[in-house]
Amino acid sequence: MRKFSDDCRANDSKQACYRKLENMRCEWRPLKTFWTGSTYLGTWNGFGMSGYGIYTYANGAVYEGEFEDNMFHGEGVLKYPNGTSVRGIWVKGVLLKPSSTTVFADGLMFREHDWQYCEKQDRRFSIEYVHKLQPAGMTFLSADGPPREIPEGFYDCSDGFFDPKSNTVYDYNDLSKAIRVPDMTMRDWIMKNCRTSGQLKPLGPQPQLYEEWVNPIYDYVHPTPPPELFTERDFDDVPSSTRNLPPSTINMSAIRFS
Template identity: 40%
Template structure:
């Protein structure tokens, strides 16, 4: 656990987490509940850093049923919870930070979006200037030159600076 930044306080059996305990992830999300054979097993509660919680029942590390309470108090219950397992990276942000209440959709994995320089794209690891065909990190340090394939992908897929300012486009 020390290699991953996680910690555990609680009962052990045969060198594995077993019984009641608290498991803290590197993200500061905490699981408090029952463990068996080194996995979440039985009843437990995930406490996310944004104040939301998930009370559930686990089997061999996989949540089978539970109730999610958003940080604003809104409750969501679903039976046969079949996502957010360790193999599904689709919900990584939700596992780390908790789900957010309904509202404006997130455009990226970040809580606050980067302000994209004029005429550029946000390509996920930095900004892309299509005229220079250069990608810089978010502090504007050179990362790489885009080849034709990456250029086409960024231009057709990524957020653009002119989408954020109404009535502005590189053609205007």
């Protein structure tokens, strides 16, 4: 498709040509497949993809929303093959972070600041918010429910298997397919926090994951026990004839207490 239509004449300035094309109506066109393997289904104008459409990448990621001049521009949502979606407002292909919302496949919403997910205070996965905590021996070892079998030497980092030797995250179903290359900070975090091969069974209590609690100090003030009302000595002056009588029949005023 030509960048500019025949409505822009050779002697028109670039700015004048753009003004003419901006006033053109967007029209719906059939599915177009690009040489990269990506496809687009939606509206076009003289600039290219403009208006509303669905752009599908060769790796399966899909953007659905508004376009302008062949770029994401306006409201839209980008969905990744692993189920994660990013919704927000785009300006010339750039996502405005204050407007964006990231939701993972299990429904967990990401927070950039003060995110307490899987922290020491509450180490539950999102799936455990829904299905509750399971009894000992049945607890979830990953956010996806039943744990995957991890290849020897790899780490499960939720979107694929990480190989520290090549510093690459590979697809769960195809270890020859690279997904991403984490930086050194992310690499260290994966190797410190993610499960690796041979850890399919529960590890049991991990003291390093707990908060440092200080046992409370109780300063009890024990009250003085009340004195005994009667002692054996108190009954020395009680006539022997009355000792075995019911208490209600004894004349207590006639008894002298020391």
